[in-house]
Structures are given as C-alpha cells and as structure tokens.
Amino acid sequence: xxCSCGVSVEGKxxxxxxxxxxxxxxxxxxNVFDWLSNMDVPVQEKFDIVEVRFKxxxxxxxxxxxxxxxxxxxxxxxxVQGGHHVGxxxxxxxxxxxxxxxxxxxxxxxxxxxxxxxxxKDLEKFDQVRKRESPALYRTRNIILEQKLAMKLTDIxxxxxxxxxxFYYSADERVDFRELxxxxxxxxxxxxxxxxxxxxxxxxxxxxIGSCGRELCCSTWLTDFKSVSTSAARYQNLSLNxxxxxxxxxxxxxxxxxxxxxYMDALEDIPEVKFLKTKNGDARLQKTDIFRKTMWFSFNDExxxxxxxxxxxxxxxxxxxxGNAPETLTLDELEIVLADTSVNKDLERMDxxxxxxxxxxxxxxxxxxxxxxxxxxxQNPGQQPQAKGKPNKPQNQNKQGESSVNPKKKKNNxxxxxxKKTDNE
Numbered sequence: 001x002x003c004s005c006g007v008s009v010e011g012k013x014x015x016x017x018x019x020x021x022x023x024x025x026x027x028x029x030x031n032v033f034d035w036l037s038n039m040d041v042p043v044q045e046k047f048d049i050v051e052v053r054f055k056x057x058x059x060x061x062x063x064x065x066x067x068x069x070x071x072x073x074x075x076x077x078x079x080v081q082g083g084h085h086v087g088x089x090x091x092x093x094x095x096x097x098x099x100x101x102x103x104x105x106x107x108x109x110x111x112x113x114x115x116x117x118x119x120x121k122d123l124e125k126f127d128q129v130r131k132r133e134s135p136a137l138y139r140t141r142n143i144i145l146e147q148k149l150a151m152k153l154t155d156i157x158x159x160x161x162x163x164x165x166x167f168y169y170s171a172d173e174r175v176d177f178r179e180l181x182x183x184x185x186x187x188x189x190x191x192x193x194x195x196x197x198x199x200x201x202x203x204x205x206x207x208x209i210g211s212c213g214r215e216l217c218c219s220t221w222l223t224d225f226k227s228v229s230t231s232a233a234r235y236q237n238l239s240l241n242x243x244x245x246x247x248x249x250x251x252x253x254x255x256x257x258x259x260x261x262x263y264m265d266a267l268e269d270i271p272e273v274k275f276l277k278t279k280n281g282d283a284r285l286q287k288t289d290i291f292r293k294t295m296w297f298s299f300n301d302e303x304x305x306x307x308x309x310x311x312x313x314x315x316x317x318x319x320x321x322x323g324n325a326p327e328t329l330t331l332d333e334l335e336i337v338l339a340d341t342s343v344n345k346d347l348e349r350m351d352x353x354x355x356x357x358x359x360x361x362x363x364x365x366x367x368x369x370x371x372x373x374x375x376x377x378x379q380n381p382g383q384q385p386q387a388k389g390k391p392n393k394p395q396n397q398n399k400q401g402e403s404s405v406n407p408k409k410k411k412n413n414x415x416x417x418x419x420k421k422t423d424n425e
Contacts, residue, residue: 034072034095047097049111052078053090055157056205057219060087061096061105065113075118077160082191086118086126086160126160133158136188140167143183151175154202164191170202200225203249210247217254228252235263237288266290269310276316277325297329306330 048064062078064070074089091099100107118126133156141153151171158165165188169175177194184192197205204218218225233245233256247253267290276283276297283297286305295313296305306329316326326332 034091034093047092047094049096049100049107050076050089050114051091051096051099052076052087052114054085054087056155058157059090061100061111062087063111063113064092066116068114068117070114070117075123077115077118077122079112079115080159083159083161083163084115086122122160125162129158129160129162132162132188136165139187140184143180143187147180147183149175149177149180151177152202154197155205158190162190164193166193166195168195168197168202168205170197170199198225199249199251200254203247208248210253211244212255216248218249222254225254226257228254228256232256232260235260235267237290263290269293270295271310271314271317273313273317276313276329277320278316278329279325279327283329 048067049061050064050070051059052062053059060078062076068076070076070089070092072089072092075086076089077084078087105111136158137153137156140156144151144153150173151169153167153169155168156165157168167184181192181194200218203216204222207219208216210216228251230240230245230252233240233252236256236259238245238256245252245256270288270290270293274285276285281299281301283299283306285295286298287296289295293310294307295310296307298305308329312330316329319326319332
C-alpha cells in the first residue's frame with residue numbers, strides 16, 4: 001500500500017504534515033488495511049463506491065461512476081459542494097461497503113461522483129492553493145483577537161479550486177461569528193465555512209505523541225470517540241490525578257476504556273466492603289489487587305497492611321452479618337496456651353543444674369575410689385579390703401599390743417628429738 005498522502009509534482013511524497021513518516025513511506029494516519037486486496041473479484045460485481053481521504057484524515061465516500069481503474073493512494077478530482085476538490089483514494093472494494101455500514105451512510109443518489117484522475121496540472125494548482133493556508137491561519141487568529149471572540153482556531157482547509165475555505169475551530173460556548181465571516185470573506189476573497197470541532201477532534205487533526213511513546217490513537221486509527229468517565233479510572237485502581245489521566249486534548253484519555261471490560265469481569269468476584277469487624281478492632285480496606293484477588297486491611301492504631309484473600313474476606317463478612325467477629329483477620333478462634341507462672345523458676349532451674357553436677361562429681365569420686373582399690377588389690381593380693389568406718393590394724397603387733405617397728409627407726413627418732421632439743425637450748 002502506497003502513502004495515502006499522494007505524490008507531488010516533483011515526484012516526491014507530498015506529506016500530511018503529521019510530524020513524521022511520509023518521506024519514509026511509513027505514514028499510517030487513519031489508514032485501513034485492505035485484507036481483500038489479493039482476492040479475485042469479478043469486475044461486474046465490484047463495489048463502485050470509493051473512500052477518498054482529504055487533509056488531516058477527513059474521509060468521504062464518492063461514487064466511481066466512470067469505472068476508473070484506481071489504486072490506493074492515487075490522487076483524484078471529486079465533486080464537492082460548489083466546486084471540485086482533490087483527494088486521495090484510501091480504500092476501495094467490499095471493505096468500503098462495511099465502512100459505510102459502520103458509519104451509517106446510505107448508498108443513494110446523494111453520494112457525489114469522482115470526475116477523473118488528478119493530472120500534474122491539478123496537483124500543481126492544488127500545491128499553490130495549500131501554500132495559502134499558513135498565512136491565512138495566522139491572519140485569522142489576529143482577527144479573532146481583535147474581535148475578542150472566545151474561540152480557538154485550529155486549522156484551515158482550502159478547496160482545490162480556490163473558491164472556498166473551511167475554518168475549523170473549538171469553543172466552550174456558542175460563538176457569534178457573523179461579523180468574523182464578513183471580515184474573512186473580504187480579506188481572502190473566498191467563500192467561508194466555519195466548522196466547530198471538539199477538543200478530541202482537534203487533537204486528532206493536529207496529531208502528536210502520547211504518554212505511551214506512540215502516535216495518538218485519534219490521529220492514527222481511532223475515529224469514533226466514546227465518552228470517558230472517572231469511574232473507569234476507579235475501577236482500574238488508578239490514581240485520580242488529572243495530569244496523568246488527561247491526554248493532549250485536555251480530556252480523559254480514550255485508552256481508559258480499552259481494558260475496562262476486563263477489569264469489570266474481574267471485579268465480579270471481589271466483595272464491596274470498607275470495614276471488617278474483629279475482636280481487635282475495625283480493619284479498614286486500603287488496597288485491592290484485582291487480578292491476584294488479594295485485599296489489604298489495616299487497623300486504626302497500626303501502620304501495617306495485612307493481605308487477605310477475597311474468600312477469607314467473604315467469610316468475615318458473613319460472620320459480621322450474623323453478629324460474630326473473628327479473633328483476627330486470619331483466625332476465627334485464638335488458641336490459648338497456659339504459661340508457667342512460677343516465681344522462682346530460674347532458681348529451680350539452677351538447683352537442678354547443680355544437682356546434676358553434684359551427682360556427676362559423686363559418681364566420679366566413687367569411680368576413682370573403686371579404681372584405686374582394685375589397683376591395691378592387684379599389688380597386695382593377700383591383703384583384705386578395709387571395711388568402711390574402721391581403722392586399719394597394724395599387721396606386726398606384739399602380744400603387749402606394741403607394733404613391731406624397726407628399732408633403728410626408734411633410735412633415729414630419738415636422735416632427731418635430742419638434736420632438736422639441744423638446738424632449742
């Protein structure tokens with residue numbers, strides 16, 4: 001599909017002044033893809049009405065009564081009210097029938113015809129006429145300021161025969177521009193038509209780049225403007241910030257309606273509630289994740305949000321309707337565990353610890369004694385073990401009760417005693 005803006009006299013792409021892509025063949029302003037172009041349709045049954053595109057995406061339907069062999073993007077001279085105009089073929093064939101049905105256009109005698117294909121002379125004259133648009137736009141704005149009219153002039157479109165100009169403007173209230181028409185007709189020597197457009201249509205005619213980084217939907221493919229309300233933003237949990245929700249036209253963005261039906265289907269399983277009653281207090285709804293089906297609640301004296309599933313929220317709502325309240329947001333009943341209230345619990349724990357240590361030390365001493373006794377028995381096998389609590393009797397004891405001690409040791413003891421005595425003297 002060639003560029004719908006057509007080709008100038010020099011053989012270059014004419015361009016649609018939409019800040020971009022016609023020079024590279026990428027202009028797509030309000031283009032329609034002809035998916036029936038590769039199908040063989042009988043010539044006698046071919047639909048004779050053609051969709052013709054004019055400046056800034058304006059489209060009209062014209063009848064190809066002369067059976068011209070037209071191609072998409074080709075310039076044609078068509079019949080308009082009070083003269084003729086030059087446009088470009090944007091669509092033909094059976095898709096035109098569908099477009100007419102979509103726009104509620106009746107196929108009757110009121111549809112004007114296509115005169116001929118545009119020649120090089122027609123295109124040259126049309127280019128000269130279009131050069132008048134920018135100076136006329138600035139001059140008309142000055143006249144509007146002098147007249148102190150509450151209106152905003154957006155664009156001017158001159159007819160190809162240079163006999164008529166259409167002035168597109170936007171205004172919040174009704175404007176009396178009868179005096180303005182007289183001044184413009186005397187200034188430019190043409191017939192003047194004033195056409196009021198909405199702010200959305202104004203943005204579609206001017207074009208631009210949206211906050212998503214792409215061309216505006218209204219200037220590329222969107223032709224039917226539906227009303228957008230703030231409820232669409234509420235259903236999608238968007239912040240009600242006018243600077244973020246408004247488009248270049250100053251109205252709410254049309255893309256808010258794109259996913260609204262999906263959100264409405266997901267909201268059917270989410271209960272509408274603001275507070276939940278629990279024994280700890282009232283929990284207030286703070287946030288809802290629609291697709292994860294999770295709701296966050298917080299208590300008045302807390303800054304923590306508690307995530308709860310929607311099924312649990314429904315259970316609490318039913319309990320509140322019956323006059324009951326759960327212990328917490330997650331538990332219906334709280335399991336009570338009796339705590340140990342003994343005062344001297346730490347002291348008792350220390351006593352048990354030392355008792356274990358004493359028993360270990362006793363066992364260790366007893367084991368050492370048994371080990372020593374066994375060692376002595378191995379060294380003196382004839383000696384009997386000593387009974388507990390009785391002193392050991394000396395083995396070598398005389399009949400007089402004296403123990404058999406070596407006499408030399410006695411003498412030595414006496415000598416030691418004498419020596420000590422002499423030393424003391």
